Amino acid sequence: MSPFRRSKSGDVARERLRVVLMQDRISLAPQLMERMKEDLVDVISRYVDVDRGKIEVEWRRADGEPALVANIPVRSVRRSVASDDRASNRAL
Amino acid sequence: MGESLVITSGKGGVGKTTATANIGAALAMMNQKVVLVDADIGLRNLDVVMGLENRIVYDLVDVVEGFCKLKQALIKDKRVEGLHLLPAAQTREKTAVTPEQMKNLVGQLKEEFDYVIVDCPAGIEQGFRNAVAGADRAIVITTPDVSSVRDADRVIGLLESSGFERPLLIVNRIKPKMVDRGDMMDIGDILDVLAIDLVGVVPEDEAILVSTNRGEPAVFNGSSRAGQAFRNIARRLRGEEVPFMNLAEVQGLWGRLRKFVGLE
Numbered sequence: 001m002s003p004f005r006r007s008k009s010g011d012v013a014r015e016r017l018r019v020v021l022m023q024d025r026i027s028l029a030p031q032l033m034e035r036m037k038e039d040l041v042d043v044i045s046r047y048v049d050v051d052r053g054k055i056e057v058e059w060r061r062a063d064g065e066p067a068l069v070a071n072i073p074v075r076s077v078r079r080s081v082a083s084d085d086r087a088s089n090r091a092l
Numbered sequence: 093m094g095e096s097l098v099i100t101s102g103k104g105g106v107g108k109t110t111a112t113a114n115i116g117a118a119l120a121m122m123n124q125k126v127v128l129v130d131a132d133i134g135l136r137n138l139d140v141v142m143g144l145e146n147r148i149v150y151d152l153v154d155v156v157e158g159f160c161k162l163k164q165a166l167i168k169d170k171r172v173e174g175l176h177l178l179p180a181a182q183t184r185e186k187t188a189v190t191p192e193q194m195k196n197l198v199g200q201l202k203e204e205f206d207y208v209i210v211d212c213p214a215g216i217e218q219g220f221r222n223a224v225a226g227a228d229r230a231i232v233i234t235t236p237d238v239s240s241v242r243d244a245d246r247v248i249g250l251l252e253s254s255g256f257e258r259p260l261l262i263v264n265r266i267k268p269k270m271v272d273r274g275d276m277m278d279i280g281d282i283l284d285v286l287a288i289d290l291v292g293v294v295p296e297d298e299a300i301l302v303s304t305n306r307g308e309p310a311v312f313n314g315s316s317r318a319g320q321a322f323r324n325i326a327r328r329l330r331g332e333e334v335p336f337m338n339l340a341e342v343q344g345l346w347g348r349l350r351k352f353v354g355l356e
Binding site for chain 2: 011017
């Protein structure tokens with residue numbers, strides 16, 4: 001690998017540290033993760049019927065960046081959402 | 093009534109004991125009455141770093157358990173007026189002392205001394221809880237590497253949740269040349285992520301190993317750069333404004349260039 005293309009190890013250290021600290025800090029506050037999960041479910045439940053017991057929210061690394069990945073099994077889409085949508089279409 | 097400080101890091105081997113010995117000796121050189129407390133029960137080392145290992149009769153656990161009076165366990169350093177060491181027990185475990193007992197002990201020492209400096213063991217278990225129990229202020233020390241800064245972040249979180257409002261940071265073993273060529277995080281990088289106040293930057297210095305070999309703190313050595321850095325830290329702890337040394341080098345090539353053309 002060319003020495004010119006390779007990023008400086010000090011920069012690599014800084015970036016890795018940033019990501020690892022973000023993950024450390026959030027995983028040290030499990031109540032915070034729980035609250036965020038609850039809030040997420042509340043919002044999503046307005047539109048679709050979700051299985052609250054099977055929700056998973058976790059940190060992953062995507063392309064070196066920290067990412068929140070949520071797996072929320074959907075039981076059904078609420079009829080009211082569809083009719084709201086139709087109603088707004090008609091209005092147009 | 094004196095002040096108590098704990099020097100801690102989370103990770104081992106980043107310089108807690110060296111910092112304790114040098115800051116304590118530097119404060120004593122400023123005519124302060126200082127006692128260094130080795131809270132690393134079972135793995136004591138402050139005694140050898142100070143060169144006082146042959147003078148131990150009683151230790152911290154003996155005091156706590158009432159086998160001797162506090163005064164009997166204190167070793168007076170003959171090189172500087174006012175410098176004392178309370179050694180840790182070597183053949184006991186961290187659980188031999190409770191945080192409550194440490195708090196009492198440090199409280200008693202504060203009545204006699206201007207500064208009580210507690211050398212914290214590595215880790216975040218009972219040894220850590222004991223060491224921070226009686227401290228008024230906490231100093232977190234880190235080296236410029238990912239694992240050490242990560243552990244420092246964890247320790248800062250624990251200190252803040254146990255009521256320390258503003259822990260102070262020492263960045264130890266900085267190699268300005270490596271920072272210059274981009275192969276070491278600089279002070280700004282570390283301060284950005286840890287977000288606490290800096291009290292000192294200590295350059296890597298072979299004189300530290302030599303001083304540990306001899307049992308003579310580097311602050312006694314007028315030509316050691318690390319010794320100078322520790323003397324500066326002691327002055328800042330006393331409330332003096334002391335500029336950070338070697339900043340031009342630590343800032344890197346651009347910093348030096350800007351300085352050279354008169355922009356700073």
